[in-house]
Amino acid sequence: MTLHTIIGCMQVGDTPEEIHEGFPTVTLVQINTIIDWYLNNQMVADEHLREYEAEGERIRKEIESQPEYQARREEGADTYVVPDSEPNLLQHACR
Helix, strand or coil, X not given: CCHHHHHHHHHCCCCHHHHHXXXXXXXXXXXXXXXXXXXXXXXXXXXXXXXXXHHHHHHHHHHHCCHHHHHHXXXXXXXXXXXXXXXXXXXXXXC
């Protein structure tokens, strides 16, 4: 569970209780602590989140540029889908 995950859910409107329902291994106290820290350190946290997303994008592009990846993608284009970003992976747990 990452800061990105908790804050991403909060930013789409999930309450701490709803986040806990989606990620029951994280306690409600932990979720509230993370949200409180984020709200009190938003500039620093947002910079961290931007860096996190940029690194993920860099890695995705690096992987997708490899010939082996491109060949495998062409072979299974109908069955293999690469998510664009983590929030898409979280739709089952966040609104």
